[in-house]
Amino acid sequence: MRYVTEFQDPELARGLVEDIRAAVTRPWALMEVCGGQTHTIIRHGIDQLLPEGVELIHGPGCPVCVTPLEVIDKALAIASRPGVIFCSFGDMLRVPGTDRDLFRVRGEGGDVRVVYSPLDALRIARDHPDREVVFFGIGFETTAPPNAMAVHQARRQGVRNFSTLISHVRVPPAIEAIMTSPDCRVQGFLAAGHVCSVMGTGEYPELAEKHRVPIVVTGFEPLDILEGVRRTVRQLERGEHTVDNAYPRAVPPGGNPAARAMLEDVFEVTDRAWRGIGVIPRSGWRLSPRYRDQDAEHRFDVTGIDTREPAECRSGEVLQGLLKPNECGAFGTVCTPRTPLGATMVSSEGACAAYYLYRRLGAPAPGAPAPAPVPSAVPSSAVPTPVEANPVG
Amino acid sequence: MCLAVPGRVMEIEERDGTRMAVVDFGGVVKDVCLEYLPDLAVGEYAIVHVGFALQRLDEESALRTLELFAELGLLQEEFGDPWEAAAPPGESPERAREQEQDREAAR
Numbered sequence: 339m340r341y342v343t344e345f346q347d348p349e350l351a352r353g354l355v356e357d358i359r360a361a362v363t364r365p366w367a368l369m370e371v372c373g374g375q376t377h378t379i380i381r382h383g384i385d386q387l388l389p390e391g392v393e394l395i396h397g398p399g400c401p402v403c404v405t406p407l408e409v410i411d412k413a414l415a416i417a418s419r420p421g422v423i424f425c426s427f428g429d430m431l432r433v434p435g436t437d438r439d440l441f442r443v444r445g446e447g448g449d450v451r452v453v454y455s456p457l458d459a460l461r462i463a464r465d466h467p468d469r470e471v472v473f474f475g476i477g478f479e480t481t482a483p484p485n486a487m488a489v490h491q492a493r494r495q496g497v498r499n500f501s502t503l504i505s506h507v508r509v510p511p512a513i514e515a516i517m518t519s520p521d522c523r524v525q526g527f528l529a530a531g532h533v534c535s536v537m538g539t540g541e542y543p544e545l546a547e548k549h550r551v552p553i554v555v556t557g558f559e560p561l562d563i564l565e566g567v568r569r570t571v572r573q574l575e576r577g578e579h580t581v582d583n584a585y586p587r588a589v590p591p592g593g594n595p596a597a598r599a600m601l602e603d604v605f606e607v608t609d610r611a612w613r614g615i616g617v618i619p620r621s622g623w624r625l626s627p628r629y630r631d632q633d634a635e636h637r638f639d640v641t642g643i644d645t646r647e648p649a650e651c652r653s654g655e656v657l658q659g660l661l662k663p664n665e666c667g668a669f670g671t672v673c674t675p676r677t678p679l680g681a682t683m684v685s686s687e688g689a690c691a692a693y694y695l696y697r698r699l700g701a702p703a704p705g706a707p708a709p710a711p712v713p714s715a716v717p718s719s720a721v722p723t724p725v726e727a728n729p730v731g
Numbered sequence: 732m733c734l735a736v737p738g739r740v741m742e743i744e745e746r747d748g749t750r751m752a753v754v755d756f757g758g759v760v761k762d763v764c765l766e767y768l769p770d771l772a773v774g775e776y777a778i779v780h781v782g783f784a785l786q787r788l789d790e791e792s793a794l795r796t797l798e799l800f801a802e803l804g805l806l807q808e809e810f811g812d813p814w815e816a817a818a819p820p821g822e823s824p825e826r827a828r829e830q831e832q833d834r835e836a837a838r
Binding site: 457535587 | 782
């Protein structure tokens with residue numbers, strides 16, 4: 339409880355922890371789906387504030403992490419082509435492909451540009467009608483509507499030199515895959531708040547009922563997480579399994595209808611591969627046939643790439659909640675944010691990056707209790723220095 | 732990229748047939764598309780993700796979240812120089828120093 343004092347409202351945090359403690363009569367394993375929530379949990383030591391037996395398992399909710407290596411390699415191949423301007427969000431620059439990353443492609447002469455919004459990529463296409471502009475469209479339900487809008491507007495504005503490399507994924511089929519895995523230990527879900535800001539909560543009751551698992555829509559601030567845990571544990575102790583919204587200030591039940599309508603217009607649901615996990619049925623989107631000519635995979639021939647996963651990277655197990663990052667032999671030694679084996683270490687939302695940033699020097703051996711967090715370890719950038727990782731070390 | 736950041740609408744205008752706003756994120760100002768939240772008004776706060784307003788947010792929640800993000804360095808991560816943040820070891824003297832510190836820490 340000593341670290342409760344760093345919460346914005348320590349009294350409220352203490353009350354929530356006490357409520358959870360009072361409710362728990364046996365062990366429970368909950369999965370937080372969102373990578374942003376994982377960082378809040380590790381940064382604030384929330385997993386260590388919880389009563390013994392209440393375990394938080396980190397889910398696959400980092401879009402950068404779950405983008406398959408094959409798609410990264412396709413991005414690198416397209417970005418290397420003469421005449422192409424390849425536009426990406428900044429956190430894809432260092433994700434390793436089979437033999438290089440986008441940062442390296444730029445160093446080798448590729449025209450790789452970082453955009454804040456997919457509409458920036460569309461503007462670049464309008465400004466350079468003699469070049470092919472490709473946008474790297476990855477992400478969950480929060481990111482897909484903005485990318486859909488860029489595709490829609492390119493069509494409306496007659497911008498013919500704009501295409502997208504799409505690798506969008508959906509949360510509910512991932513929950514289904516986790517619950518049907520023979521190794522599944524998850525008994526309750528903290529659903530990702532901002533995904534639900536777009537999609538609402540309508541996709542979850544069927545999952546909750548089918549798998550008899552509580553699903554609590556949860557925000558990403560420390561108190562949000564504690565409240566999500568409190569409501570999930572309360573349901574579990576009562577034998578309930580419903581969908582509950584603990585983040586109503588940003589999640590109306592119907593989500594954002596305009597964004598959902600655009601998703602339906604531009605995309606269609608498809609099977610998708612998740613890095614380290616494999617193909618999950620109906621877990622992603624691709625461009626609908628109407629927009630197929632704006633699909634970069636159709637416009638450029640990117641077949642026949644020899645993709646090789648690094649054998650020593652165990653991020654697939656981390657993404658499925660089967661392994662904690664610091665239980666991996668490569669963690670913090672050969673694999674660091676600057677020399678990452680996999681995307682879970684390089685992504686700012688990755689579970690391995692969270693552990694490196696906040697727990698690296700105190701990383702326990704497997705099975706040992708985790709060390710206390712370092713409340714003053716406030717990062718100043720996505721790439722931590724060792725000093726930031728543990729200023730008292 | 733995954734982050735959705737609250738911001739305050741400063742101005743609204745139609746641009747290329749699209750409803751756009753100038754939004755202030757605790758000092759960083761960006762263009763934001765309002766097509767998914769068309770009735771958002773000047774002075775209101777919204778959750779913004781990759782340049783799109785996705786949900787309205789009350790001022791108190793928005794300011795609290797902005798404060799938390801600033802404290803965690805997440806605003807720098809979202810709006811800072813992405814090439815600097817992504818620079819691999821050896822690409823600059825500063826990075827080379829950090830790489831050496833990494834090796835020290837791993838020993």
